[in-house]
Amino acid sequence: MQNPELLTGQVLLTHANPFDAPATEALTVERRGAVLIDGGRIVATGTAEALRKENPQAKTTDYGDALILPGFIDAHVHYPQTGIIASWGKRLIDWLNSYTFPEEMRFGDAAYAQGVADRYLDLTLANGTTTVCSYCTIHPQSVDAFFSAAIARGLRAYAGKTCMDRNAPDGLRDSPQSAYDDSKALLERWHGQDRLEYVITPRFSPTSTPDQLNALGALWAEHPDCLMQTHLSEQVDEIAWVRGLFPNARDYLDTYETHGLLGARGLYGHAIHLEAREKDRLREIGAGLVHCPTSNTFIGSGLFDMAGLMAAGQPIGLATDTGGGSSFSMLRTMAAAYEIGQLRGTPLHPAQLLWLATAGSAQVLHASNKIGRIAPGYEADLCILDLASTPAIAQRATRAKDIWEQVFPTIMMGDDRAIMAVYAGGKKQIGT
């Protein structure tokens, strides 16, 4: 071993999908546990007592009653929307035109893009998030800025150039050929470097011509190990717009399917208003859906059917959708997912919420063997959660009868004050 480090505290262990197995068996907590890390990876987990004895040479940090869990994984974000988060009063299409597109226009300036990328990753790290999957803007320099910022912080990160060749303002459109060429060049520059992965990124069907969708479908076919991300069935008006733009399509998903943009490595954000054929097809393919609860309530999109889709075996991850989403925090995002579950009559267990924000998102990113769990061999991306970070949370948590009742107040009421420390690739990025 090179430089072993032992972190002790309450350790969250993930054994199975808590939507398939009883939630409290799928995830368990070692009350006096420890995680041994070395060379950027998790080497062992166990009781603090045993691992201390076996590794007397390891530098030990005791986090007491805090919960050591995998760093949060935010499977759908728009880092360029950092500066316009919490913009008032519009629904999707007006929100894009009024707030999003004018801001994204500014990312042609590489220095501006770098400033926002740095600020964004500082904010997400402070909130316990160690991996995000981000849309950039149409400008290649917005991708360079994001990946440079991720490398500087030692993060596993996913991102791609957003492609749009219609229904976007002047200065924010590419073409089928330039989208293909720029995406390919960025993919060749960044994909596989360090812990970075390039994601092919058509924004959504309304802002791409069939020619552009075809070009990106062809690029994906040439690079089948890449992920592809887009938006699907977020708002009713958007679906009607898609129907008008693609009169021959069977449904919204078909606009991707017929252009080579439906696959197991596809990530489809929102997916609220799905038709039966779309649900069947997504499940059959094993594509990933990404639930963005604070965005869905903030932009007024609707209530995602987590329970129904999970019961059918659909892979689903969790995300902020910053800045349509109203938070950088995956704690706040889990709280919103809980509230949407309540409105549908299907409350999610705290173990299910924590799973979605870690292993669930890892699964849709096809990184289940690398991140999202605390287990030997996994990358040492960890978040240490203070379960009594404010007086309001502390007074509730002290009454808890078990760990799930102890952690739930932090899920519902916690923010960046609950984040005691964050490790990325074994290096402490947040905390003293």
Ligand code: GUN
């Ligand atoms: N659909 C297409 N683009 C976007 C976006 O930037 N945010 C959200 N929430 N939905 C979209």
Ligand code: ZN
């Ligand atoms: Zn989005």
